Amino acid sequence: RVRGDAGQDPTEPPHSGAYPFPPVPDEPSIADLRSRLARAGVTPAALPLGVDIDAWLRRGPTPWDAFPDTTGAKCDAESVGIAAALAHPNVTLETGARVTRLEADAGGRIVAVDYRQGGTDRRLAPGLVILSAGAVNSAALLLGSGLANRSDQVGRNFMNHNCSAVLAVHPFRRNTAVYQKTLMVNDFYLTGGPDGAPLGNIQLLGRISGPILSATAGLPGPVAGWLSRHAIDFYAMSEDLPDPDSRVTLRGDRIVLDWRRSNWAAHAALVARLKAVLRRAGFPLVLSKPFDRRTPSHQCGTARMGTDPATSVVDPFCRSHDHPNLFVVDASFLPTSAAVNPALTIAAQALRAADHIRRKDLAA
Ligand SMILES: Cc1cc2nc3c(=O)[nH]c(=O)nc-3n(C[C@H](O)[C@H](O)[C@H](O)COP(=O)(O)OP(=O)(O)OC[C@H]3O[C@@H](n4cnc5c(N)ncnc54)[C@H](O)[C@@H]3O)c2cc1C
Structure with missing residues (x-):
């Protein structure tokens, strides 16, 4: 159910076969962006997406997508896996259940899964x-x-990508796209930093609405609304490197997360290169904001x-x-x-x- 085109991205690794579905087409504002990026010297390519775009658009003009989807339009575990599994008579799904402990026997086999459901402690003895x-x-x-x-x-080795939102704004061009996440740029993925260091991936983000911008950047509502209408929203993402001291531990019943972010200089270089490309592509105003530990979306x-x-x-x-x-x-x-x-x-x-x-x- 993944949509994409393995022939567009110069960094694409070998594939065993083509993507099963063609890429989601660009809406007019993004088609215009694609030509501008190409003229600015980079290689826009179709972003691989697990989305049923027709079903997504049927639900309404929903430009922001960072929330659980109940319509089956996102190809998530429920719509592509669990729903199909539940069609089998020997599959049962226990909901509202929180697993609390696994237990092994002396030979190392897991013999019990304890969970709590509706205020009751339960136990499974799985194979x-x-x-x-x-x-x-x-x-x-x-x-x-x-x-x-x-x-x-x-x-x-807890990791969480280094990410920034980057807004490319043109005061006289409105972004009319509903689903804008159709392209990525990997020109700086394998190289592009000092001494040819890899910097990361650039892609379009779900659209950041005025209220989201107002809440996250502290801008007055009308300013945020105007920016949102005139912006194309990018997502710049760089690797976080494994570090044994970056870790999840337990203190009693509490989970403690000690995330040691790495590779930030590469991320700053990626954002700087993206901003330069966007200015060359005809966006006079380019704004960026890094994601902090309150948005750990790729842990x-x-x-x-x-x-x-x-x-x-x-x-x-x-x-x-x-x-x-x-x-x-x-x-x-x-x-x-x-x-x-x-x-x-x-x-x-x-x-x-x-x-x-x-x-x-x-x-x-
Ligand atoms: C806002 C947001 C946007 C994102 N956008 C993208 C995107 O566009 N593309 C992309 O590739 N990735 C995206 N991600 C990341 C992606 O969702 C995660 O990488 C992916 O879901 C991780 O899969 P997982 O199986 O490790 O964990 P999860 O998908 O988090 O699944 C873990 C499940 O286990 C359940 N669980 C946890 N503890 C227990 C317990 N003790 N007992 C029972 N159940 C338990 C949780 O409720 C959850 O349902 C996004 C994440 C966020 C938060």
Whole structure:
């Protein structure tokens, strides 16, 4: 269900096949931006997107998309996975359930999952456990249960991209796009910094409305509204490097996050290069604001994948090195954060791990 075109981005790695669906087309303001960027010397390419754009636009002209979608228009875990799984009579979904602890037997097999649901403590005795609680909560559950941590790597190497919103404003041009997230620029992904250092990815952001701008930048409503109507909103993203001291720990029942942000100079250089490109592309006013720790949208890396049980938590199929019937399949397996949105990579690895589990663990 992913839309894209592998032929447009010069940094695109090899693919086993073409994207199953063509890219989401540019609306007129973005088609104009695409030509301006090309004339300014960079290479705009289709942004790979897991969205059913017709369903998205049917719900209404909704330009901002950073919220859970209940219409099935976003190709999220519910619309592309859980809904299909629930069609099988042997699948049950327990909702409103918070897992509190996993338990292993002396041989290392996970034998119990404790959870709390509607004020009642419950317990499952599963044959196989796939933990997908996200980079912070999966690490917290493993630490709280004292499991999967022979390497002392659980909770470590927490990463969260270095990101900035960049607004390209032209006082006499209105941005009429509803769904503007259709292009990216990777000219500075592999190089572009001092000594050819990699800087990161640039893409369009969901549109930042006047009220969002007013709330986040403290601007008066009418000024924020005007800016929003005349801006095209970009997202600049740079890698956060793995650091064992950047970590999730537990203090009693409380989760403590000690994020040590890295690689900020590369991010500042990426934003500076983007601003220069946008001025060349005909935007006289270019504004930027970094995302801080209150917007940790791409957290990852706390149960790193690897082949060596001494230095990693899970193997390349996300199986715990310490517990043969435990898989950790979420953003925590990522050993590095790269500089692209993680969801499609997590989904691709989940499909790969699922296929492995089907062949190795469920075949009998
Ligand atoms: C505002 C925002 C915008 C984003 N936009 C993009 C984007 O455009 N593209 C992109 O690629 N990525 C985007 N991301 C990032 C993407 O959503 C995450 O990288 C991805 O969802 C991580 O997947 P995950 O499986 O690790 O965790 P999650 O998707 O967070 O799933 C973890 C699940 O586990 C549940 N859970 C946690 N603890 C427990 C527990 N103890 N018991 C039971 N359940 C539990 C949680 O409720 C949650 O449902 C965005 C994130 C945010 C916050």
